Amino acid sequence: MIELESEASSYRVGLAFNLKKGIKGSVEDIEAEYDSIDTVMAIKNALESIGCRVELLEADHSFLDKLRQAHVDIVFNIAEGLGGRGREAHIPAILSFLGIPFTGSDETTLCIALDKALTKRLLTSFRILTPKYQLISHEGERIRRDLRFPLIVKPNAEGSSKGISSMAVVDNMEQFKSLLERNFRLYGQPMLIEEFIPGREFTVGVIGNGREARVFTPMEIVYKEDRDGKNIYSFEVKKDYKRYVEYVCPPDLSPELQKKLMDIAAKIYRVLQCRDFARMDFRMSNDNRFYFIEINPLPGLAPGYSDYPMIAEFCGVEYNTVIKMILNSALKRYGMAPVM
Template structure:
């Protein structure tokens, strides 16, 4: 009988409360207990001892008293545009290893306009954009219709409705004020890239990166929406087809893969991320839309899990891969 100590992994998360909210999608980024248990069971299946830690304010007082080797972090945080940074910042302060990107990358990535400014500095193409803070700003003359409007610091397609692409000033300012009023956050307005949409999963660190099969979002059955609204995402099994691997030439695959890896490193991501981009019908070039360095892990629903499933791999192996990338980065022993 082996006496080798099991790796103790704390699992940090935020649960849906199913409270009465102003917007249908207010808790879209949070997870339910089923997903938490799926990750817990996957970690236990590969030989880990798992401690569940819901990322409420109480975690500040409790996490220091647990004998934790590493944290598997998929907590979304509670408040503010830097909410995804809360747990990583705490863990770094306490010198506790954790999976995924640090607080700086997570904070920047959630703020779409900040992420776009950084990648643009590295000559990565992204749609022209403008942030509206009060809805009274004039539209910058360099922006041309159609324009898509979304919350500047939200994920999971929150705030994006089926009519979020504006064709004129009246539609634009209606959408801007809807975001500012309903979500209490600035609105990001960016030029709408007419073309194919792809999402790219990446594992690794620095120059040692693996791009997973590229997935295309097929909007043929979305009644003309043509983009990833909250409604499309929520009803994805009925409305959209996920094409993975996408039907791309070898040249197109390399173009998109290299583009995604450049974004991953430009934003200093660690271990895992998922990148959304569109390839323009006009110039054939990819444009960065947004990045999720804390990708959803809902089995059979979240994009990264669907990409992984298309490879014929089991969910527990996805969880193990994320954990192993982190263990390797910290110089710890990986799990076979």
Template sequence: MKAIAAALEAVGHRTRLVGGGRDFVRSMLDEKSDLVFNIAEGWGTRSREAHVPSFLEMIGVPFTHSDPLTLALSLDKGLAKRVVASHGVATPRFAVASTVKDLAKLELRFPVVAKPVAEGSSMGIRDGAIFDSLADLTAALPELRRAYRQPVLLEEFCSGPEFTVGITGTGPDAEVVGVMEIVPRGQSLEKFLYSLDVKRNWRERVEYHAPPKRDAKLVREIGKLALGAYRALECRDVGRVDVRLGADGKPYFLEVNPLPGLNPVSGDLVILAAGHGVSYPQLIQKIVDSARKRLAI
């Protein structure tokens, strides 16, 4: 938060940090703001990321990042996948299950990944979330459902390399900042999940290649797919799209993060941008510039 404020102050903006919850509401009602730089992840439901922007819409204060509809939609991975798929963006085949009964008509090819349908920052993706057979999945589902406290998204496992794509801008102005490959250290791709465990120990568990050491055509294709998903979900100002290659070597959309982490040291988007010559202050500036452009302020 302080790093974002410092980057904005450095180019002449005046900032104030507003807390969360009631403090935030009071502060917004008491003092005028030209623009809110939104990093609020909210709390509780799958609409949590829409709480703050909905309130800002209600009181007529402009804000950066996507609107409440996109934020809520993107957090529910099943719904987000339906929308991107309907726009012709490739995404692994999936199902949503709450009970073992829901597995009766499952038509997915194993291995399958099981993740909470509306959770962020790999909260639910554990190292054991890949299932090789229906029998294994059936045995594990009740416990997964309990642990996740929400329906389980079952998705065909993409066993190829993993990428994440940084995007800034809105609509026709949206552009790829860069593509970064997440390369596991000491683990084969067949068992790799970029899980919370891995993210916590990223220095030991993965290498980041930004740009990827891959064929330029493939990298362009990954960027194009990510941009297609970003536009299909009507993301604004900034986002990070997770993509993985299937066994067929083709890229598939996994999820979009319309509120990507902006930690100046460990944020994936920040590392990715730096690898493409975009400094932290420049990245923050791009987000604000995009918001100001679409808002004409």
């Protein structure tokens, strides 16, 4: 059992993270998933504002030593891991093994969700609509005959739009082969190809667990320039979002369509057994059907930049309150007293 001090607000919280180091590589987005020190400090300050004592635990090769020395009651996890398809599960698996409580989804959910094709395969068995797709493991593999251009090509196990450039949507076989060769060379992993869905784009955040889970009002990503209906939320767009997009919340949807989208998001959250918080992306086709694109059960929390805190702010929940809600959701799961 974890021994806690008399006041819940005196929890010692470990903050697990991976930090951007300014590493230069063959691709610009090599550190896209990692956090800046500003984000780490924003979360630290938010936790300290509710009386927690915070230990910074960078999730590098000395993580275990730092964890042993910190004697934390719970870990607030935003660590992305150091490499491999299961990297987001590294820290949760260690914490689960040691019996240390932590925020966010467990290692199994994180492993499944980072594998885009595996997630789609699972969700389609629950009748969640997703674009037709195929996982391509090598350049010579043939495309399914029922897949129709335009197609979008993306690395199968990346987040933060890593590997999704402005060239990701292809219109013919020549473009497809060229992009596939480039992506295999740069990212060294299987590629997910799926039919591109023209239409509108939405992202939906969820916070909490069980009956207390709250689905935030969807946020629409509205592109300032129309690229023949093939706009995508690429790495370039996210990096300079004020130039390329506007965020609209609530979106211009009928009450029926908005409820439908929120219900789908809640179902996906339950099916994948997400915990505490997550964010998922959808495209709405011209015939008003919502297609699931992908989910991030470890969404970015950079204030003023990441989609998740933006959604919450649109819905009247300021940043420090979001951090508190995530922490309290985890504390309640472990039978620990929430902070007030």
